[in-house]
Amino acid sequence: MQIIDAKGLLCPQPLILTRKALKNSQPGEPLKIECDNRTAFQNIMTYLKDQSLSPSGTEEGGIFRIEVINRAIPGVVSKEPAGIDAGVCSSAYVVVVSSERMGEGDPQLGTILMKGFLNALNEQPVLPTHVVFYNSGVKLATRDSGVINSLQTLEELGVEILVCGTCVDFYDLKAMLAVGKISNMFSVTETMAKAGHVVRP
DSSP, X not given: XXXXXXXTOOTTHHXXXXXXXXXXXXXXXXXXXEESOHHHHHHHHHHHHHTTOOOEEEEETTEEEEEEEOOOOTTOOOOOOTTOOHHHHTSOEEEEEOSSSOSSSOHHHHHXXXXXXXXXXXXXXXXXXXXXXXXXXXXXXXXXXXXXXXXXXXXXXXXXXXXXXXXXXXXXXXXXXXXXXXXXXXXXXXXXXXXXXXXXX
């Protein structure tokens, strides 16, 4: 039995660990996932059900436990989670990040959401061709951003990371950059114009 300890991790990390464990497990192998985040628990349960599995979940003292048996049949591709459009996934896309935060509202929540988005990006069935950072988004390409490992993984997988040079100079971050290459607005504009579609978190 594989045991996935996801306690203390924020979404989507527990789900990412579960997906990896399921992918690396053998048909008939049981998995046990433990987390302490209700949202993560619900997301994992939904994902497993989307894979035509039958997970059982319990909660005790703030700890959520999920048990499931991988019934995958070799050579058969599992369904994608609800919400993924096969037509969209078939086309090239670019991710454009213009802020260190995601969405409006509470700044701390926005920071958490953006980190979750970027940490989950390399788990997508189809990767973007480029990830472009400009304005305060360039701060996410620095060594202390909390998403550097994920961005470096994307780069290793062939995703080009472009960082706005003007923005880097404005925030005086050149010495702290840890991923990607410094680019200019002409290249950024050209990259976005050639994309099948642009994703803006």
